[in-house]
Amino acid sequence: MAEPRTEAERAAPHVDETALAESVRFTSDLIRMDTTNRGGGEGAERPAAEYVAGLLAEAGLDPLILEKAPGRANVVARIAGREPGADALLVHGHLDVVPAEPAEWTVHPFSGEVRDGVVWGRGAVDMKNSDAMVLAVVRAWARAGVRPRRDIVLAFTADEEDTAEFGSGFLVAQRPDLFEGCTEAIGESGAFTFHPGDGRRLYPVAAGERGTAWLTLTARGRAGHGSKINPDNAVTRLAAAVTRIGEHSWPVRLSPVVRAGLTELAALYGVPLPDLGAEPAQAPGEARAPADPQDWEREEREKREEREKLSRAVDGLLAALGPAASLLAPTVRNSANPTMLSAGYKVNVIPGGATGHVDGRVVPGGEEEFTATLDRLTGPEVDWSFLHHEIPLQAPVDGRTFGVLRDALLRFDPGAHVVPYCMSGGTDAKQFSRLGLAGYGFMPLRLPEGFDYQAMFHGVDERVPVEALHFGTRVLDHALRGL
Incomplete structure (x- = not known):
């Protein structure tokens, strides 16, 4: 033909x-x-x-x-x-x-x-x-x-x-x-x-697509007998870090694609579109501190307030959209879910190290926020590194x-x-x-x-x-x- x-x-x-x-x-x-x-x-x-x-x-x-x-x-x-x-x-x-x-x-x-x-x-x-x-x-x-x-x-x-x-x-x-x-x-x-x-x-x-951030957490401590008091317990340190990560509430960070999707769904359902604003360029703690500590504290407080306001607005919009919101709800924030833990070899032996794994996902534009937040949540006694890392x-x-x-x-x-x-x-x-x-x-x-x-x-x-x-x-x- x-x-x-x-x-x-x-x-x-x-x-x-x-x-x-x-x-x-x-x-x-x-x-x-x-x-x-x-x-x-x-x-x-x-x-x-x-x-x-x-x-x-x-x-x-x-x-x-x-x-x-x-x-x-x-x-x-x-x-x-x-x-x-x-x-x-x-x-x-x-x-x-x-x-x-x-x-x-x-x-x-x-x-x-x-x-x-x-x-x-x-x-x-x-x-x-x-x-x-x-x-x-x-x-x-x-x-x-x-x-x-x-x-x-x-x-x-x-x-x-x-x-x-x-x-x-x-x-x-x-x-x-x-x-x-x-x-x-x-x-x-x-x-x-x-x-x-x-x-x-x-x-x-x-x-x-959200970026992939599969992480390995490594806690170091002092090995010892399980019957002795040990403030340098690697398992305790890892467990505390994993709990902080798992319980962390990530702030909203809207990419242009998600913002467009929310706008279209709001119009389709006749839901008033809240002021999604111009999202702050940086998350709290990302900026270099001004010379005046009071100015720095004020700027940090204002950023937190802006992001909290945006989070409340987006969460309210998602609730108003009903089941349709599930198309976009997973991608309005970064996420980090602990998935694996490994430590020790005997119940009466405190191990010198413990490891865990976290499945992290990063929205476009949220990379700096993700790394800064993980540094804070893991703390000085637990190291983290990328097991597998792909960009959003x-x-x-x-x-x-x-x-x-x-x-x-x-x-x-x-x-x-x-x-x-x-x-x-x-x-x-x-x-x-x-x-x-x-x-x-x-x-x-x-x-x-x-x-x-x-x-x-x-x-x-x-x-x-x-x-x-x-x-x-x-x-x-x-x-x-x-x-």
Whole structure:
């Protein structure tokens, strides 16, 4: 078939029944390939990578399989656009999944079973379904002779569920040439239906991510007999620091993306938008003290009051928005949750050291506040360091790209509402941002009322409706050609 020549022809959908069926079949096939990532370098994405590469080759592309270590395979291919001088677009998805215990599941997590209009298995939403939809769209284009406006680079990665060392991190460090010309990226996780319970359908499109700050805490003390009084007990010092971290109330710090999301939700629900103000540039304690101690104390007090006022305003707005607020509530603040503790080897021996781990997440613009606060909460007797550290991200929500993504969703669900949001966790977009790419979470799914999409991530009985895959395939086709 000849390539469409007019704008009307190019805007017409090119997803056929074959593509819709393939989105389901590819999801099921990929789920059946056990690509469990257990961390620490233990994983095997190669079978899925070979499967993906074969499907791309059938579509006339020239995919590359790249590995940092045996079995940890990535696939990269480029689709040539109609405008050679245009900026390129990256579309990425990961092939690995988190572990699943078969005894806990209704169906085997690696069966890929299609039952009652639903595809079951680990990766059904995170994110082999998205990989499958992208593959179905690309193959539909090949059958119809369609070329996108600009080059599209496809990347199917390993190791996203751990540190990305064998996946996007490896690709960015070792093969940046494969992403030449790319300025924007589309990946997980956004554009799914969120039902707030009032009949509305919301589609959150991600234009930001909180940063990752996994921490190791180390307390040192004096080892000794458990029967002796010991004021230099490392366990006590660690426990005190962990308690302070766990009980700390972080102040509100709004990124532009979250601020835009709050504004849109307030307008949608007819809730008066409080004065969110110009957020203080620095958190209390971050500024250099003025020469006059009284001036310093006054400035610090004023900053605290401003931040407390902002926190009360945002918390009140979130309460007024009801269930819809859950889209944005996790990303209005930094967070730090203690998750692991380790100390000692015998009940009557006081150990000389104790360690703990904290899962910290940092909003865009909140890095200095996070480190200053951790220094204060851990105190002089406990050291902390980054176990894994990734930057927060944000992308424009007032430009052409977000508008195209919004319009694509509304074309196929006209009664819905699209809202920008910031992801509380992180994705491969963090790695690709090192190449200067602005990342958006956009892997669309229209989900029925009562389908708890967020609970499916890393949960038991992960599954996705067939109709959601059909919807997502249609929307992706339209969006990617429009971008």
